[in-house]
Amino acid sequence: MSSIIKQAHPWLDGLVAYDPGKPIEETARELGLDPEAIIKVASNENPLGPSPKAVEAMKEAAEGVNIYPDGGGYKLRTAIAEKVGLQRENVVLGNGSNEIIELIGHGFLNPGDNVVAAEHAFVVYKLMATLFGAETIEVPDPDFVHDLDAMAAAITPKTKKVFIANPNNPTGTMVGQDGIERFMDQVPDHVMVIFDEAYYEFLHEPPDTLRYVSEGRNVVIMRTFSKIQGLAGLRIGYGLTTPEIASVLQKCRQPFNTNAIAQAGAIAGLLDIEHQQRTCDLNDEGLEYLQGAFKEMGLEYVPSVANFVLVKVGDGDAVFDLMLKQGVIIRAMRGYKLPEWVRISVGTMEQNERCIATLKQVLS
Numbered sequence: 001m002s003s004i005i006k007q008a009h010p011w012l013d014g015l016v017a018y019d020p021g022k023p024i025e026e027t028a029r030e031l032g033l034d035p036e037a038i039i040k041v042a043s044n045e046n047p048l049g050p051s052p053k054a055v056e057a058m059k060e061a062a063e064g065v066n067i068y069p070d071g072g073g074y075k076l077r078t079a080i081a082e083k084v085g086l087q088r089e090n091v092v093l094g095n096g097s098n099e100i101i102e103l104i105g106h107g108f109l110n111p112g113d114n115v116v117a118a119e120h121a122f123v124v125y126k127l128m129a130t131l132f133g134a135e136t137i138e139v140p141d142p143d144f145v146h147d148l149d150a151m152a153a154a155i156t157p158k159t160k161k162v163f164i165a166n167p168n169n170p171t172g173t174m175v176g177q178d179g180i181e182r183f184m185d186q187v188p189d190h191v192m193v194i195f196d197e198a199y200y201e202f203l204h205e206p207p208d209t210l211r212y213v214s215e216g217r218n219v220v221i222m223r224t225f226s227k228i229q230g231l232a233g234l235r236i237g238y239g240l241t242t243p244e245i246a247s248v249l250q251k252c253r254q255p256f257n258t259n260a261i262a263q264a265g266a267i268a269g270l271l272d273i274e275h276q277q278r279t280c281d282l283n284d285e286g287l288e289y290l291q292g293a294f295k296e297m298g299l300e301y302v303p304s305v306a307n308f309v310l311v312k313v314g315d316g317d318a319v320f321d322l323m324l325k326q327g328v329i330i331r332a333m334r335g336y337k338l339p340e341w342v343r344i345s346v347g348t349m350e351q352n353e354r355c356i357a358t359l360k361q362v363l364s
Contacts, residue, residue, distance in 0.1 A: 011111065011133045022329050033327050041345040041355050042331040044169065044199075044308045046230030048279055048348075054231065054269035061264035069260035076263045079270055080238055084210060089243040092250060093258045097198060097224040097237030098124055104220060105132045106252035108160055108192060115161040116154050118146045120171055120336055122196065125163045134160070144171035144302050144310070148183035155191055162187070165196040167203065170336055170343045172304025177207040184212060192218045192245070198237075199306040201228035201276060202283055216242055220249075225262075227307065228276050229269040234262035283307045286346035293356045297363070308345045313363065316342045322362040328355055 021043035028035040070076075077091040094100040101124060109115075111133030117125045118141040126136040137159070139151045146164060155162065164183075167174040187193055195209045200223055212219040224237035236258055239249065269275070290309050294301040301311040313319045316339055320332035331343040344355060 009133060011130060015130050019335060021331055027324060027329060031325060038327040039347060039351045039354060040329040041347045041351060042329045044227060044345045045232050046227060046279055047351060048230060048282060050230040051269045051272035051275035053272045054265040057268035058261045058265040061261045065260060069256050069263060071256050073258055073263055076267050079267050083270060084240060086213065086240060090213060090240055090246060092239040092246050094237045094239060095257050096235040097222040100222045100237060100239040101128045103249040103252040107248040109134050113160045114156060114158050116151050116159055117163040120144055121163060121165045122169050123335060145173045146175050148175055148179045152183050152186040159191050161192045161194055163194050163196060167199045167306040170333060171302050171310050172306040172308055173302060174305050180207050192220065195221045197221055198224045198227055202280060202307055203305055213240055213242060220245060225266045225269060228279055231265055231269060234265055236262040236266045283346050286352050289352050290344060308343050310341055310343050312341050314340055316340055319362055323358050326358045328358045
């Protein structure tokens with residue numbers, strides 16, 4: 001073994017890199033399929049694509065890519081702040097909201113610290129904690145819903161962060177305002193609470209977490225343009241927090257961490273309310289169809305408020321492989337300690353119908 005490898009942090013030995021949903025191009029190449037004949041309902045992407053206004057803004061921005069982007073993201077941060085009723089100083093941009101998790105780690109985590117998360121929450125929380133030498137305390141989530149009282153009880157003097165994914169990926173469940181308020185009343189001052197609200201815009205009655213930022217609490221709210229905006233390929237997200245925490249996160253990010261095309265597309269998409277509403281309407285219709293089909297098929301599923309459904313199929317890996325061969329990409333959940341389950345994203349109705357038809361064929 002090279003001597004340099006021995007110098008790597010010992011806590012990285014067991015770290016497994018994040019495994020994203022299988023790309024359409026890779027599937028087509030491996031199986032010899034026509035990419036146009038493949039549907040991907042694996043990664044909770046927007047089946048309508050980006051806003052046409054965002055596409056036009058990105059085309060225009062592409063003509064100026066010989067110039068460095070606005071490193072401070074002045075226009076986008078201002079637009080976000082106006083949208084949510086905060087100030088620009090409350091907004092931190094990230095290369096996807098995932099980068100906000102990393103910035104928090106750089107700024108506030110040390111080896112020997114711990115973070116608290118639900119057992120079946122987004123795997124990147126644990127991955128990032130491990131990256132900084134911190135332990136993750138995974139709290140059981142009965143019925144796949146965050147048990148905030150148990151999470152509050154799990155906090156120790158070494159706890160630096162608590163992650164609350166709301167709605168949660170991959171379960172599609174959420175916690176309401178009363179539970180959040182009860183939890184926040186119990187959080188000690190040395191702990192930062194991170195609300196991951198990547199699917200916030202799909203909620204009909206979202207809880208109010210912005211109040212905690214306005215009150216100056218140790219809170220970071222993460223949101224993204226990958227889902228409702230359909231801009232996943234641009235990697236653009238943001239954090240909402242106090243000016244004091246934001247100033248620390250700004251010191252931790254790379255210069256020009258969000259590119260000019262992403263910033264332009266995000267601003268235009270943020271303002272296209274019509275496209276967002278069309279996406280929500282399509283999602284509501286798709287959720288009803290998928291969950292109705294699972295019920296009809298006698299499959300156990302977790303009722304979802306996001307843009308995907310977690311469903312129990314027996315052998316998740318086998319179902320994934322068989323559906324993949326039919327040109328339908330879903331997401332197996334073994335990496336979330338749910339080997340009998342798969343996660344299926346809402347697509348267009350045509351995609352939803354094909355997915356269900358393929359699933360019936362595979363399970364029969």
